[in-house]
Amino acid sequence: MVRARWIFVLMLLGFAVTVPQPAFAAASGFTDPYGRELTFRGFNVSGSTKLHESGLLPFRSTADAAASATAMREQTGANAIRFLISWEGVQPAATTIDTAYLSRAAAQIRQFTDRGIHVLLDYHQDLYSSYVFNTGSWYTGDGAPKWVIAKGSYPTESCGICVLWGQNMLTNNAVRKPAYDFWHNTYGVQDAYLAQAMSALTYLGTALPRDMLLGVDPFNEPFDGGLDGASGTTWEQTYLLPFYQRFRAVMDTAGWSALPLYAEPLVFWNTTFGEAGGLSTIPALGGRYVFNSHYYDGARITVDPTAAGDGTYSSAMNRIRDRAVTLGTTGFVSEFGNAMSNSRTPWMVRAMYQGLDSRLSGANFWNNAAGSGPVLSATQWQWDVYSGRHSELMNGNPSKVQTTGDAWNGEDHSVIASGALRLDRRVLDRLYPSAVAGHTLAFAYEDLARDGFAGAGTQKAWLTVPSRLTTIAALVAARQYGVLVWRDTGITAPTELHLPGSFAPARTTVVSDLGTRTGLPSTGTIAAGPETGATTAQRLLLTASGATSGTVHVALIINTSDTTTVPAATLTAARTELLTWASGITW
Known part of the structure; x- marks a missing residue:
């Protein structure tokens, strides 16, 4: 029944589907029938x-x-x-x-x-x-x-x-x-x-x-x-x-x-x-x-x-x-x-x-x-x-x-x-990339977890943004966030990341070459939906429709539950900064 629901959701989103097969191991990692890295x-x-x-x-x-x-x-x-x-x-x-x-x-x-x-x-x-x-x-x-x-x-x-x-x-x-x-x-x-x-x-x-x-x-x-x-x-x-x-x-x-x-x-x-x-x-x-x-x-x-x-x-x-x-x-x-x-x-x-x-x-x-x-x-x-x-x-x-x-x-x-x-x-x-439509080039996550049990203790960020990335540094300060970079290989199915429970879709911000969003809809290039078989657990879906194979994509995913809005100008500046950063790296 779970498998049927998963296929039905993909069909609604416009993806060609086949009956899933076992994940295979190879030198390049686990993959699904669409060729996504798992x-x-x-x-x-x-x-x-x-x-x-x-x-x-x-x-x-x-x-x-x-x-x-x-x-x-x-x-x-x-x-x-x-x-x-x-x-x-x-x-x-x-x-x-x-x-x-x-x-x-x-x-x-x-x-x-x-x-x-x-x-x-x-x-x-x-x-x-x-x-x-x-x-x-x-x-x-x-x-x-x-x-x-x-x-x-x-x-x-x-x-x-x-x-x-x-x-x-x-x-x-x-x-x-x-x-x-x-x-x-x-x-x-x-x-x-x-x-x-x-x-x-x-x-x-x-x-x-x-x-x-x-x-x-x-x-x-x-x-x-x-x-x-x-x-x-x-x-x-x-x-x-x-x-x-x-x-x-x-x-x-x-x-x-x-x-x-x-x-x-x-x-x-x-x-x-x-x-x-x-x-x-x-x-x-x-x-x-x-x-x-x-x-x-x-x-x-x-x-x-x-x-x-x-x-x-x-x-x-x-x-x-x-x-x-x-x-x-x-x-x-x-x-x-x-x-x-x-x-x-x-x-x-x-x-x-x-x-x-x-x-x-x-x-x-x-x-x-x-x-x-x-x-x-x-x-x-x-x-x-x-x-x-x-x-x-x-x-x-x-x-x-x-x-x-x-x-x-x-x-x-x-x-x-x-x-x-x-x-x-x-x-x-x-946050983790459960299925990447292409080849993963880089991933990191700042969880802001405390050093005590059950959420007690000291909080310290480990994933620190260089001061030259002024807008990004300010946007992620004291917030959970992750960054994913992947190379497109022509796969039409979406890239999926598990969204932690603290990342409510309505209060999650995504900055990407695919666009920017604060508040994730249920459909579109940047969207959110339930994890397969779950009621409350959510996943982020990033769909690079029509992208040329070989294109390098990047997404910055931020838990912005502490604010009602992120100014459009901030999102624009962060996107420019993020794309400049990614394009300056030899992948």
Whole structure:
């Protein structure tokens, strides 16, 4: 029904339409049937998949999934989720594929696709399995079912002095040995994994709308379990890449050949403390794969006491962009974020989004916009509607009932709890170019988010306009705003940007080579309309009808809710200034 409404709206606006097909990955990015460049933004749903109390799914009911999808779409403008499923959930016994589990998963997924939210399916594991831990352990895991662990003879679980749960991957042999067996296909365990994936993908492929699926992440955060004296890059070549190739063949046979495989490097790559793989020595993957990285600030999680600020994560996000280019494919950041218990988290997350938007810091953008680079698609960790309201028996121990935070290894990352956003909405509900009719040359956004939780704290602008652009600087001062530059490629469908909830269409100003407007109508060259599947969430539509292919377009989008009007003379002067700025750059 959502797809039909979307097609009908485009027809009313005069666009030729075709039935949408899946978004493809290529070196130039995700595209839709019109050839528009797509950006996906959203959240992981959710860490509840790690919990037996939730039936190893993100939601306890389809109704909870529906309410969550609605809230996410309306409050953040998300157009994508990474939906977690569990090997244990799919295959609880060696000879059993639990189609009831898959049916529940499909019903939950459809609540998101029905609301215009695309889905990346994620086979999730952390520390390989909960069944390698004892009932009194400090930690737990998720992923492999009990019957898999029973195949091996593994040491008693002990992490030693582990401050963080992730250290289990490095020092806990009860975790490392079964992972080692997986990659070496001991006991045929990898064969069994691929066989159940074939069954699951075949089932889900018939139960889900293909045009709303992004692909499959076949193994969350792969860790080696033992390098046999080799390097991380050698391990990736010898074990990880062949696994991905085998899973790629499973996807093709199960009917998912049109969708990419999201290939993650070794888990500790790009974590501040050193290179550990990164798929840096394997052949180019090409467009049937996506380079799928996570990013967490290992230093600020552990030893770095400083706050994040303008440009803090430019380097980390640019490494992901550059690695994707080297691999001949698209980059995607399927996890990023930080604990809600950390007072520095609001601006850490803000700075991560800034790094996803552009290669440049805010201080450098206006003077060096040609180096802005592609916008990265991403899903933040995480969106758990049960945050702080869990009742999970850790490792099945009734004396260790986990209720707080994520109820898993002491984490507390959910951006929502009890129906309310925990971070400043301005961090999460962002202007971003969801579909660009051409090639994106530059994008940046000033969210004016505060450094405290739920909108408290200090406000500071990072995207600063040079003083030589007098009118633009005055127009955007103390206001949220974004700027998009793109090269026309002859596409007739509009360029679309998600409008944050703070950008009421009637009080939004657009300055562009396409014209100027304060107050956005529902039709025309510069217009606004509802996001697909949403009631209140809005999108900006910019239509460059009749433009010559190769033309460089530019749009400045400003939240002018603090004023009833912007003088026409100001708009004219700002347009002249903006076009002069754009024409003076070699794109």
